[in-house]
Amino acid sequence: MIIHNVRILGGEPVDIRVEGGVVTEITPAGPAADATGARSRGDEAVHEVIDGRGAIALPGLVDLHTHLREPGREDAETVLTGTQSAARGGYTAVHAMANTSPVADTAGVVEQVWRLGREYGLCDVQPVGAVTVGLDGRQLAELGAMADSAARVRVFSDDGKCVSDAVLMRRALEYVKAFDGVVAQHAQEPRLTEGAQMNEGVVSGRLGLTGWPAVAEEAVIARDCLLAAHVGSRLHVCHVSTAGSVEILRWAKSKGWNVTAEVTPHHLLLTDDLVEESPAGAYNPIYKVNPPLRTRADVEALRAALADGTIDIVATDHAPHPVEDKETEWSAAAMGMVGLETALSVVQEAMVDTGLLDWAGVAERMSAAPARIGRLPGHGRPIEAGSPANITLYDPSVRTEVDPSAFASKSRNTPYAGMTLPGRVVATFLRGKPTVLEGKLA
Amino acid sequence: MKRHLISAGDLSRDDALLILDTAEELARVSERSIKKLPTLRGRTVVNLFFEDSTRTRISFEAAAKRLSADVINFSAKGSSVSKGESLKDTALTLEAMGADAVVIRHGSSGAPHRLANWVHGSVVNAGDGTHEHPTQALLDAFSMRRRLGALDGRRITIVGDVLHSRVARSNVLLLHTLGAEVTLVAPPTLLPVSVDTWPCSVSYDLDGVLPKSDAVMMLRVQKERMNAAYFPSEREYSRRYGLDRDRFAKLPDDAIVMHPGPMNRGMEIAAEVADSPRSTIVEQVANGVTIRMAVLYLLLGGEIA
Numbered sequence: 001m002i003i004h005n006v007r008i009l010g011g012e013p014v015d016i017r018v019e020g021g022v023v024t025e026i027t028p029a030g031p032a033a034d035a036t037g038a039r040s041r042g043d044e045a046v047h048e049v050i051d052g053r054g055a056i057a058l059p060g061l062v063d064l065h066t067h068l069r070e071p072g073r074e075d076a077e078t079v080l081t082g083t084q085s086a087a088r089g090g091y092t093a094v095h096a097m098a099n100t101s102p103v104a105d106t107a108g109v110v111e112q113v114w115r116l117g118r119e120y121g122l123c124d125v126q127p128v129g130a131v132t133v134g135l136d137g138r139q140l141a142e143l144g145a146m147a148d149s150a151a152r153v154r155v156f157s158d159d160g161k162c163v164s165d166a167v168l169m170r171r172a173l174e175y176v177k178a179f180d181g182v183v184a185q186h187a188q189e190p191r192l193t194e195g196a197q198m199n200e201g202v203v204s205g206r207l208g209l210t211g212w213p214a215v216a217e218e219a220v221i222a223r224d225c226l227l228a229a230h231v232g233s234r235l236h237v238c239h240v241s242t243a244g245s246v247e248i249l250r251w252a253k254s255k256g257w258n259v260t261a262e263v264t265p266h267h268l269l270l271t272d273d274l275v276e277e278s279p280a281g282a283y284n285p286i287y288k289v290n291p292p293l294r295t296r297a298d299v300e301a302l303r304a305a306l307a308d309g310t311i312d313i314v315a316t317d318h319a320p321h322p323v324e325d326k327e328t329e330w331s332a333a334a335m336g337m338v339g340l341e342t343a344l345s346v347v348q349e350a351m352v353d354t355g356l357l358d359w360a361g362v363a364e365r366m367s368a369a370p371a372r373i374g375r376l377p378g379h380g381r382p383i384e385a386g387s388p389a390n391i392t393l394y395d396p397s398v399r400t401e402v403d404p405s406a407f408a409s410k411s412r413n414t415p416y417a418g419m420t421l422p423g424r425v426v427a428t429f430l431r432g433k434p435t436v437l438e439g440k441l442a
Numbered sequence: 443m444k445r446h447l448i449s450a451g452d453l454s455r456d457d458a459l460l461i462l463d464t465a466e467e468l469a470r471v472s473e474r475s476i477k478k479l480p481t482l483r484g485r486t487v488v489n490l491f492f493e494d495s496t497r498t499r500i501s502f503e504a505a506a507k508r509l510s511a512d513v514i515n516f517s518a519k520g521s522s523v524s525k526g527e528s529l530k531d532t533a534l535t536l537e538a539m540g541a542d543a544v545v546i547r548h549g550s551s552g553a554p555h556r557l558a559n560w561v562h563g564s565v566v567n568a569g570d571g572t573h574e575h576p577t578q579a580l581l582d583a584f585s586m587r588r589r590l591g592a593l594d595g596r597r598i599t600i601v602g603d604v605l606h607s608r609v610a611r612s613n614v615l616l617l618h619t620l621g622a623e624v625t626l627v628a629p630p631t632l633l634p635v636s637v638d639t640w641p642c643s644v645s646y647d648l649d650g651v652l653p654k655s656d657a658v659m660m661l662r663v664q665k666e667r668m669n670a671a672y673f674p675s676e677r678e679y680s681r682r683y684g685l686d687r688d689r690f691a692k693l694p695d696d697a698i699v700m701h702p703g704p705m706n707r708g709m710e711i712a713a714e715v716a717d718s719p720r721s722t723i724v725e726q727v728a729n730g731v732t733i734r735m736a737v738l739y740l741l742l743g744g745e746i747a
Contacts, residue, residue: 283552
């Protein structure tokens, strides 16, 4: 197969030759736009030519933070629909969070999720293991069994809940060193966020919604950085949302500590004002998310941190919920937003079109770095001869209105409905196999 | 005026004055031996109460009935709501019944905003969570205006649990609109962290503020706040922020004392103070009916006979 006329990381037009799921050759884009043409040049091995029409080629995106909801909440998402959604968003690998029902806290559950992903073949599904049994924050789950299972779990997280007990967090950080694991912390001090509904600030005060202070996130991040340094472990911080968290991470990194961090697309674009005033109406739970949307100053700090590498990656925190869990009064609504199918567009809007990041930077933060953190050797590799052909083709030149009904995800809880965002995923290839072509599931 | 009354901030100065002036006219009706007006005959007002609040519900009920509206009381307890029906389904039910106005009391801040997306009639917020209670602020302003005259430049002190108080939020917005100078007094734990962005001043020193107050409004202290460490003990709260006899004496002679009720006598307000002639607490209840008549009348576009 030849992927014809694409620009790797936005560079000069090339043809990418793929054989056996591996990139075999990259040559300047030739004139031939079909297989017949290639064959007429004596190239018998080419069965198919995909015309990239000058799209940008990125290494297949890797999400370190996806909620696939299966098992337990198949009404919101399944491994099938979640990986379809991922493919449409340009992803070739996703990390499935552990807060399913039953919780992914045993080798059995993680293997089941991993196998479903393999069966469907749309996107590699790498399960995340729970840190504690039942996400209960009391007893370590059998992390080693999950690591040794067929799913080869390397990322452990109680995401949705914080491992708030300092001793337990220390032990988890130490324990996973034995198999090169990483603890991905959902940083949320539980006592400071009892009943919390939205960012604590000007808007929450006016709206009479219980505040979710920035310090509840920052205090846990500071503690965990110190713990990780003390025991010499890898720490990953989920969905960083405040300017203060950025400062702490910058400090931790300046010490040379092994700390990485992610930011979600929505925290790069949206602010807490939307809870008070938006086209969707005041108090619309479509904006209810954990951690909450913060202020413009936080958004600016997060963008700068992603640009300078203080925040390593973008992770979607794709969190599907059925309509009835969002079409309620604010306090009764579920927290979370879907994000797989809009992530790249939001990153273009927030980071690329603002001049903060080039396409090489996007590839690093949405593919290479998440693959490194998650220890996925087959992903995030530069598009060059010898790399697995995990490739995303993206056309940044179009602008379209976000239409949730077109999502492959089972859920529609997107905060971007009706917004015009740039760019479109044209095609996604998983080890050479197209999962998306012409923007549609292949 | 807007179609709904959800926040006191929705009211322009002209809107607010129109409601107060209309209430004055309607008050005269209340003094008649036959208190009923035919203006909302054939219109349906639904009282949708997800929280128990007999006082507010009967106040709205009396107001609607005096305007000859049909009143349907829908309380969450024992209804389909307690069996898990969603707010949206309840709203669609009311809509099917043809409610012209829905008066909603709900424990979740913003529930009236959500309701307004699902019904065509006017939504009147009768208290939502810790957000707002605009008709309470209107009746407070009405009560103050009757005692003090125009509120421009009047110094109003609001004391107590501002953080969780829908009464305080609505009062700050409305009194500011009406030109009054509002001072909030509370332990710092019971003020929002962003209170410096509100159109009012803040003090922790009740004794310092009282001599400069034309009206002082005491807020109810919920007992459950004590368990959450907002203040050390009832006694300490009462000593520092309660309006006892000694503090009452520090008020200017013509200043009035207000409380939205229900009171904790001996906690935020001493019995002698609550019962003094300068207390408007009972008037506030009577004025509640009048102001709610004015609101329903203006939202539903009736005419005064």
